[in-house]
Amino acid sequence: MSTLTVPSPALISVPEPFDLEAFELEAGDPLAVELAASFLSEESARGGGAAARYLESDPREYETWLGGSLIGLRRADGSPAAGGAYRRYDATTAELAQLWTRPELRRTGVAGKVLDHLELIAERSGYERIYAVAEPGQHAVRRLLRASGYTALGEDRLEYLGFVKPLTEIPGFVPAPRR
Numbered sequence: 001m002s003t004l005t006v007p008s009p010a011l012i013s014v015p016e017p018f019d020l021e022a023f024e025l026e027a028g029d030p031l032a033v034e035l036a037a038s039f040l041s042e043e044s045a046r047g048g049g050a051a052a053r054y055l056e057s058d059p060r061e062y063e064t065w066l067g068g069s070l071i072g073l074r075r076a077d078g079s080p081a082a083g084g085a086y087r088r089y090d091a092t093t094a095e096l097a098q099l100w101t102r103p104e105l106r107r108t109g110v111a112g113k114v115l116d117h118l119e120l121i122a123e124r125s126g127y128e129r130i131y132a133v134a135e136p137g138q139h140a141v142r143r144l145l146r147a148s149g150y151t152a153l154g155e156d157r158l159e160y161l162g163f164v165k166p167l168t169e170i171p172g173f174v175p176a177p178r179r
Contacts, residue, residue, distance in 0.1 A: 020073040020081050020110070022117065026063055031072045035083040039100040061087040068094075069121045071114065081105055084114045086122055089131055094122040096132035099141060106140065115148055123167040132163045 025032040061068055067088030073081040082101040089095040096118065101111045122130050132150065134141045136159045146152070150163035 019076045022073050025070045025072050031074055034080045035072050038080055039098050082110045082114050084118050086118050092128040094127040094130045111144055127167055129164055129166045134161045
């Protein structure tokens with residue numbers, strides 16, 4: 001596990017009293033395993049299909065060498081606080097997945113910080129846009145994506161609603177050379 005290096009500490013600063021550290025993770029890191037367990041527990045209890053899809057997927061899809069990224073925030077006591085990931089969808093698009101925040105940290109801006117950082121990493125990795133799907137019951141995800149500049153790819157009444165955001169809207173964006 002390596003500590004994230006970012007150009008502006010403001011991207012991952014979290015208001016007091018949370019005192020969180022952000023890390024770039026690989027699938028087998030202990031924090032990644034704890035985040036996955038927390039995400040799966042909550043999704044399973046809610047009856048969300050994301051848990052089943054996660055169990056069917058290969059967590060290595062989110063590793064850097066395959067065009068993805070996985071980040072986690074942990075509290076000073078070492079417990080998982082929030083996390084998220086993206087994987088390669090196609091040569092120019094990253095797909096968000098596993099956005100999760102501890103219930104007591106919701107509505108504090110932590111999820112937005114995770115999303116901001118994932119977007120920055122995706123942009124620096126050469127992606128031109130980022131895609132996400134909000135599943136049934138994920139009203140908070142829909143609000144977060146809209147507030148973060150994502151455009152819905154359908155009507156709100158849809159159970160599964162896709163969202164997309166061009167990364168070229170990030171200030172200072174310079175397209176990476178094609179791979």
